[in-house]
Amino acid sequence: GAVVSQHPSRVICKSGTSVKIECRSLDFQATTMFWYRQFPKQSLMLMATSNEGSKATYEQGVEKDKFLINHASLTLSTLTVTSAHPEDSSFYICSASGQYEQYFGPGTRLTVT
Amino acid sequence: DAKTTQPNSMESNEEEPVHLPCNHSTISGTDYIHWYRQLPSQGPEYVIHGLTSNVNNRMASLAIAEDRKSSTLILHRATLRDAAVYYCTLGYNDMRFGAGTRLTVKP
Numbered sequence: 001g002a003v004v005s006q007h008p009s010r011v012i013c014k015s016g017t018s019v020k021i022e023c024r025s026l027d028f029q030a031t032t033m034f035w036y037r038q039f040p041k042q043s044l045m046l047m048a049t050s051n052e053g054s055k056a057t058y059e060q061g062v063e064k065d066k067f068l069i070n071h072a073s074l075t076l077s078t079l080t081v082t083s084a085h086p087e088d089s090s091f092y093i094c095s096a097s098g099q100y101e102q103y104f105g106p107g108t109r110l111t112v113t
Numbered sequence: 114d115a116k117t118t119q120p121n122s123m124e125s126n127e128e129e130p131v132h133l134p135c136n137h138s139t140i141s142g143t144d145y146i147h148w149y150r151q152l153p154s155q156g157p158e159y160v161i162h163g164l165t166s167n168v169n170n171r172m173a174s175l176a177i178a179e180d181r182k183s184s185t186l187i188l189h190r191a192t193l194r195d196a197a198v199y200y201c202t203l204g205y206n207d208m209r210f211g212a213g214t215r216l217t218v219k220p
Contacts, residue, residue, distance in 0.1 A: 006156075036210075043200070043210045043212050043213055044151075044200075046210070049208075091154075093157075100145075100162060101147060101159040102149070103159070104149075105156050106155060106156050107154070109154075
C-alpha cells in the first residue's frame with residue numbers, strides 16, 4: 001500500500017521554542033492531508049485539514065497561529081508548533097488521502113520540557 | 114460529535130472469530146464506511162471499507178446492515194497481533210474519529 005512518512009519520529013524541545021514536523025506521501029500525490037494529535041489512551045483528535053496550495057482549515061478550538069500548517073507541494077505538508085509549551089506534548093499524526101482510503105504516517109512524539 | 118458509536122473494549126481468544134460492531138445511524142447515502150486500526154505508538158492503518166455490500170479482503174470482512182445504520186468488522190481468526198484499537202469512520206474526507214474499540218486478544 002501507499003506509504004506516508006513523518007519526520008522526526010521523536011523530538012524533545014524546550015518551552016518557548018518551535019518545532020516543525022514533516023509529513024510526506026512517498027509514492028503518490030496527496031492534494032489533501034490531515035493532522036491529528038493524540039493524548040495517551042485517547043482517540044485521534046483532528047486538528048486541521050491541509051489542502052495543497054491553499055490555507056489549511058482548522059478545527060474549532062485549534063489555534064491556527066500556534067499550529068502552523070503548510071502544504072506547499074503534493075507530497076509534503078508540515079506542521080510547526082510555535083512557542084511550544086509542556087501541554088503541547090503529544091503524539092502528532094498525519095494522513096494523506098489515497099484513492100479510497102487514508103494513509104497514515106507513523107506519528108511524531110513531541111515532548112516539551 | 115462523532116458520527117459513529119462503538120463499544121469501548123472487547124476481548125477475544127486467540128484463533129477465534131471476533132465481531133466488532135459500529136453504529137452509524139446518521140449515515141448519509143453517499144458515506145462510505147471505513148475501518149482502521151491502531152497498534153500502540155503507531156499511526157492507524159487501513160483495514161477495510163464498503164458502501165452497501167459486504168466486503169472481504171485479506172485482513173477482514175465487513176458486514177453492512179441493509180439499512181446501513183450499522184456495520185460489523187469481522188476478524189475470522191484473531192491473532193495476538195490483532196490486538197489494537199479499531200476505529201469505524203464514515204465518509205472519506207471528513208476524518209473525525211470516535212473513541213474506537215480496544216480489542217484484547219488472549220492466548
